[in-house]
Amino acid sequence: MIELKNVTKNFGNFTAVNNLSLTVSKGEFFGFLGPNGAGKTTTIKMIVGLFAPTAGEITVNGFDVIKQPLEAKQSMAYIPDVPFLYEKLTGREFFYFIGGLYSIPKSTLHDRIDELIDHFEIGPWIDKRTEDYSQGMKQRITIGAALLHRPKAIIIDEPMIGLDPRSAKIVRETLHSQSQNGISILMSTHSLPVAEELCDRIGIINNGRLVFCDTHEQLQVDKAKYDGKFESVFLEVTKQ
Amino acid sequence: MILHIIYYKLITFFKTTFETRPVTIIRGCASLLVFGGFAFAAYRFSYATTYFVLEQTRTGLYLYHTFISMMLFVFFLAVNLGNIIVSYSTLYRSAEVSFLLTKPVPYTSIFVLKFFDNFFYSSTTLFIVAFMVLYGYGTYFEFPWYYFAGVMILILIPFMFLAACLAVLILMAIMKFAGTIGFRKVLAGLFLLYFFFIFLFFNSANPITIVEKVNRFYPNVDAYLSQAIPGFLPYLPNQWVANSLYFLARGEIIKALTYTGYLLLLAIIAFCTCLLVARKFYFKSWLVSLHIQSTAQVPYDPAKRILFDFRAKSILPAQLEVLVKKEFFAFIREASQWIHLVVMMILTVLFAISISHLNLRLRVLDVQLLTYLVIYSFGGFMVSSLALRFVFPSIGLEGKTFWALRSSPIKSEKIFWVKFLIGFFLVFFLAEYIAISSSIPFVRLTAMRPLLLWFGIFSAFWISLAIVSMNLGLGGFFANYLERNPIRAASTQGATLSFLLTLVYLIIIVVVIIVPVSSYFAALFQFRLFKMETIILPGTLFAVLSYIFAVFGWIVGIRSLRRDF
Numbered sequence: 001m002i003e004l005k006n007v008t009k010n011f012g013n014f015t016a017v018n019n020l021s022l023t024v025s026k027g028e029f030f031g032f033l034g035p036n037g038a039g040k041t042t043t044i045k046m047i048v049g050l051f052a053p054t055a056g057e058i059t060v061n062g063f064d065v066i067k068q069p070l071e072a073k074q075s076m077a078y079i080p081d082v083p084f085l086y087e088k089l090t091g092r093e094f095f096y097f098i099g100g101l102y103s104i105p106k107s108t109l110h111d112r113i114d115e116l117i118d119h120f121e122i123g124p125w126i127d128k129r130t131e132d133y134s135q136g137m138k139q140r141i142t143i144g145a146a147l148l149h150r151p152k153a154i155i156i157d158e159p160m161i162g163l164d165p166r167s168a169k170i171v172r173e174t175l176h177s178q179s180q181n182g183i184s185i186l187m188s189t190h191s192l193p194v195a196e197e198l199c200d201r202i203g204i205i206n207n208g209r210l211v212f213c214d215t216h217e218q219l220q221v222d223k224a225k226y227d228g229k230f231e232s233v234f235l236e237v238t239k240q
Numbered sequence: 241m242i243l244h245i246i247y248y249k250l251i252t253f254f255k256t257t258f259e260t261r262p263v264t265i266i267r268g269c270a271s272l273l274v275f276g277g278f279a280f281a282a283y284r285f286s287y288a289t290t291y292f293v294l295e296q297t298r299t300g301l302y303l304y305h306t307f308i309s310m311m312l313f314v315f316f317l318a319v320n321l322g323n324i325i326v327s328y329s330t331l332y333r334s335a336e337v338s339f340l341l342t343k344p345v346p347y348t349s350i351f352v353l354k355f356f357d358n359f360f361y362s363s364t365t366l367f368i369v370a371f372m373v374l375y376g377y378g379t380y381f382e383f384p385w386y387y388f389a390g391v392m393i394l395i396l397i398p399f400m401f402l403a404a405c406l407a408v409l410i411l412m413a414i415m416k417f418a419g420t421i422g423f424r425k426v427l428a429g430l431f432l433l434y435f436f437f438i439f440l441f442f443n444s445a446n447p448i449t450i451v452e453k454v455n456r457f458y459p460n461v462d463a464y465l466s467q468a469i470p471g472f473l474p475y476l477p478n479q480w481v482a483n484s485l486y487f488l489a490r491g492e493i494i495k496a497l498t499y500t501g502y503l504l505l506l507a508i509i510a511f512c513t514c515l516l517v518a519r520k521f522y523f524k525s526w527l528v529s530l531h532i533q534s535t536a537q538v539p540y541d542p543a544k545r546i547l548f549d550f551r552a553k554s555i556l557p558a559q560l561e562v563l564v565k566k567e568f569f570a571f572i573r574e575a576s577q578w579i580h581l582v583v584m585m586i587l588t589v590l591f592a593i594s595i596s597h598l599n600l601r602l603r604v605l606d607v608q609l610l611t612y613l614v615i616y617s618f619g620g621f622m623v624s625s626l627a628l629r630f631v632f633p634s635i636g637l638e639g640k641t642f643w644a645l646r647s648s649p650i651k652s653e654k655i656f657w658v659k660f661l662i663g664f665f666l667v668f669f670l671a672e673y674i675a676i677s678s679s680i681p682f683v684r685l686t687a688m689r690p691l692l693l694w695f696g697i698f699s700a701f702w703i704s705l706a707i708v709s710m711n712l713g714l715g716g717f718f719a720n721y722l723e724r725n726p727i728r729a730a731s732t733q734g735a736t737l738s739f740l741l742t743l744v745y746l747i748i749i750v751v752v753i754i755v756p757v758s759s760y761f762a763a764l765f766q767f768r769l770f771k772m773e774t775i776i777l778p779g780t781l782f783a784v785l786s787y788i789f790a791v792f793g794w795i796v797g798i799r800s801l802r803r804d805f
Contacts, residue, residue, distance in 0.1 A: 012261075048647040050805045073649040084640035086566060088573035093565075096550035100562025101648040106553060129573070145644075 001026050002047060002076075002153055002184055007056030009042050009208075016042040018208035020056070024153070024186050024201075029179040031199030032188040035238050039208040040188040041081060044157050047186070048078040061152050061184075074102065077146035081158040081188075083138035087131035091122060091141045094130060095148060102149035109148070116144040120170060135162030143171060153184040160191055172198060192230045204237050212237040242349045245340075249357075271737050278740040279372045281747055286376025294380070296606055301489060309482035316403050316478050317438065322362055322731075323407030325580060329725045330358040331411065331522075332529035341526070351518040359404045365736045370396045381489045391488070394500050398507040399481050405510035412517055415525035423532045427579070435586065477503055559650050563658040570637070577630075577726055584626055588670055591622065592677035600685040603765045609758050612682060612692075613750055616699075619674040620746040623667060623700075624707055628739045631663035631711040633729035635800065636719035642805055652801035656794070660712055668704040675700035686764050691775075692757075698779065702786035703749065707742050709793030714738035716800030745789050752778050752785065 002024040009017040017039040024030040034040050045051040047058055049069050058065045063072035085094055092113065099109040117123050120140045130138060139162055146154060159175070160168050176198055179185050189195050195202055202219060204212035212233070214222060219230065226232035293299045293307075331337065331354050340350045371392055378388055410430070417426040474483075480499040487496035545552060548568045554561040571577045595615060600608065638645065645655055675696035682692045718734025729735065756775045763770035 045805075050643060050646050052802075052804060070649040070651065073647060078643070078647040080643050082640065084643065086570060086641050086644075088570045089566065093550045093569065097562045097566050098644065098648070100550075100558040101645070101650055103558045103649075105558075106551075110551070 001059075001061055002030075002155070002186055003057075003059045004043070004047070005057045007043070007046060007058060008054045009039075009046060009051060010054045015208050017046070017053075017205075020205070020208070020210055022203055022210060022213065024184045026152075026184055027179060027182040029175070029185045029198055029200045030187065031195035031202040032186055032205065033190070033192070033195055033202060033234065034188075034205035038205045038238070040205055041157055042208075043205070044078075044155055044186070044188055047155050048076070049073060074149070075151060076153040076155060077149070077151035079142055079146045079154065079156040079159060081161065083135070083142040085130040085133070085138055085141060088129060090129055091126040091133070091137075092117075094141060095145055098145040099148050104149055112148055116147065119174070120144050121166075136164050136167045139163055140167055140170070143174065147174070147178070151183065154178060154186070156185065156187045158189055159187060160189065160194055192234060196230055204234060206238045241345055242352060245345070245349075245353055249353075271733065274737055274740050274744070275368065278743060279368055281744070282369050282372035283376040283379075285747075286373040287379050288376075290377050290380040292606075292610065297610070301486065305482045305486040305489075308485065309479050312399070312478035312481050313476070316399070319363065319366065319400050319403035320407045320410075321434075321583070323358065323404045324411050325576070325727050326362045326731060327355070327358045327404075327408050327411050328529075328576070329728055330354045330361070331408070332415070332526055333725060337526065341523075347523045348515060348519045351522045352515070355404075355408060355514065355518075358408075359401065362731050363400055363404070365739075366400065367392075367397070370400070377485070383488070387488065391485070395481055395484055395503060398503050399477060402477055402503070402507045402510050405507070405514050408514050409510070409517060412521055412525050415528045416521060418532055419525075419528040431583070435590075438590075477506060559654060560658065563655065564662070567634075567658070567662055574726070580629060580727070584629065585670070588622060588626075588674060591618075592674055596677040596680040598681035600681050605758065605761050605765055608682075608685065608761050608765075609754070612757055612761075613754070615678045616753070617746060617750055619671075619678050620703055620749070621743075622674060623671045623703055624739060624742040624746065626670060627663065627667050627707045627711040627742070628735060629726075629730045630666065631659075631708050632715035632735050632738055633723075633726045634659050634663060634712065635716040635797070636721060636723060636729050637726055638719075639721050639724055642721060646801075646805050653798055656712070656716070656798050656801055660708065660794075660797075663712055664704060664708045667708050668701065671700040671704045672697060686760075689764075691760065691770075695753075695775070695779075699749070699753075699782065702783055703746075706745055706786040706789040706793070709790035709797070710742055710745070711738055711793070713793030713795070713797030713800070714741065716797040719800065721805075745785075748785060749782060752782050 004020055004022050007017055007020045008015065020039070020043060022030075032040055032043070042051060046053045047060065047065065049065055049072070052066065060072045061075040063075060065072045085091075086097070089097060095113045095116065096109065099113070104112070117126050120143070122137065122140055122144070125133065125137060130141065133141070139159070143156075143159065146156075154175070156175070159171055163171060172194070175185060175187070179198075179200075187195075187199070196216070196219070199216060201213070201215050203210055219233070222233050223230055226236065290304070293304050294301065331351070334354065337350060337354060340353075341347075371388070374391055374396065375388060378391070383391075414423075414426050414430055480503045484496045484499040484503070487493070487499070548565045550562070550565055556564065600611065602608065676693065679693040679696040683690060686692065714734065715738065718732065718738070720729065720732065720734075723729045723732070756778045759774045760770055762768070
């Protein structure tokens, strides 16, 4: 479960996130949408501990990310928008590296890595250095690494960037099955069809404020008010 | 075309340098303060050294300039070697070059832009230091103001420029041959050749030999040394600079200008040669560098277990284990890291071996105190350089991948201490090696009394602790996570500031040890009893000061790891 209460983030005089409150329940797949610069990535970075909020409270699986950062981080996984990896490590070494950070026993780690290699179809290049990987390969490694410690919540920023159709399908199916298994997922995306396909609930942020938040079913009703397209709802609620 | 690009580069430079954000202004003021303090210290040091050598020890103008010539040779090598390494990143690995190559910009223009970029980027601090040293030196000789400007513009800058031109020519030669016979072979061959020339120079004009001769013939050294200068030395640019200064000091302007003319002519010839070679070969060599980068990897066999294999069991806790292994592979698989470390280790070993063979005889307090302090400071300087190059960039080199560590359940302190311990052990062992080697001649001088050896071991520990802490801490504070090149990361403004701060620390430490070391030599040379109490208070002060500097580095470093990423 992910919970944000009145969260604000200022960068000098600029307010990137303004008094944001939202909850992602256990097993819920939450789509986090918004135009460029709306505050999506800032919100995500606050949840995973890369930014400190200026005000408000964030809890992940019951742990306050500021007061109990280690427990909060142990229970969640983060997949960034750009999959930066340690270039001098191979994909397999990166998996072991991340596994070690989450203190997964070696014997368990060996098996989980082998499972993930099969699942993400990354066997042919897993033992090459990541500096030689394409964007899609890196993205698959990042997503695989995030699942190593069996997190209870996944925070994912723009998962489909740079993925070929096959990789995108694998990622979509993986996230969907994780959600089905009771994992809370907060996914930021610019892809409206992906959000519609995967998410139980969708929130739209604009100028740091949550301007829309409805279930998948309610979204269909909202769409009907316009021309039946989610794009029209999105453009309307994010109109300046 | 060049002017158009320079215009936009200047706009970027001024916008980033003169930002009006409070943090930038505070940083700027702090930089100014440290730079100003350092510049003043360089001036005072230069003036005091010139005064001390010429008035106190009465070494003589000629001998002093022979020493200056040797120091200039070392300076030339430092600028040259630094430029070879930095220009590889600026000329061949820079994203700006890749960008400009896709635009209708002539290759020679790109070369010229990046050459000057490299020269000014890596030499700005050296310009300031060189000028302040010149100012101290010239103040002693009461030079008029225009001498300072003239020497700087016509002698010192062309001297450094010449070193940079030679560096780029050597680099392009490496690329040329790497394309045909392989990068590793060329690099190995070139390093051997480079060190052969250094050996040849110091074999003929060894400062150690000169110190020994000074010890043997003191105080009639000036006349003796006029015969000791080897035959090839007059043809080297460092000797021309020393000669120009020597004749300026004697008021013989025409003779000084003759040597300046030689230097300027050689610098112009070197730059024209660079342009000609670049016109024919720069783009081709850039393609070679691409090929080298793509084929540099050793094929990886997953079936084989390698040293520090991630799959292997470890006695360390999981987080510690993977952090250490990650640091190991990131270092060992980056050619510019390990090659530079090997070069610096060879230089350290050369320095240590030379010093350990120094045969001191003269029982004159001022001369031995000066010799001890110079060797001690130089050892400290080497330790600072090592820490700057390998410890300072280590946090910034995490790059954008730092998200992986920052979002995982690991304490910032643990990340910091792992990096600290790795850097500390590397620097500590080399510092101890330098300290022990450079204590040997003084142990011989003092009839095998080991006090200075123990003091060397003691101070190497504290100096390593303070310098590594400051470099790591300030490296975190000034971390630029976008800079992936370790060499460039170690030559940024933040790195320079960190280096200057470590030099300020070293100056303080040298001041602290002057009294006890002086008392020790005085007691020995005058056959008096040396009381151990004399060393206890300065020793404690030494440790406390080092600890304060170290704690400062730790606090700054750990806080920097908690900043927004």
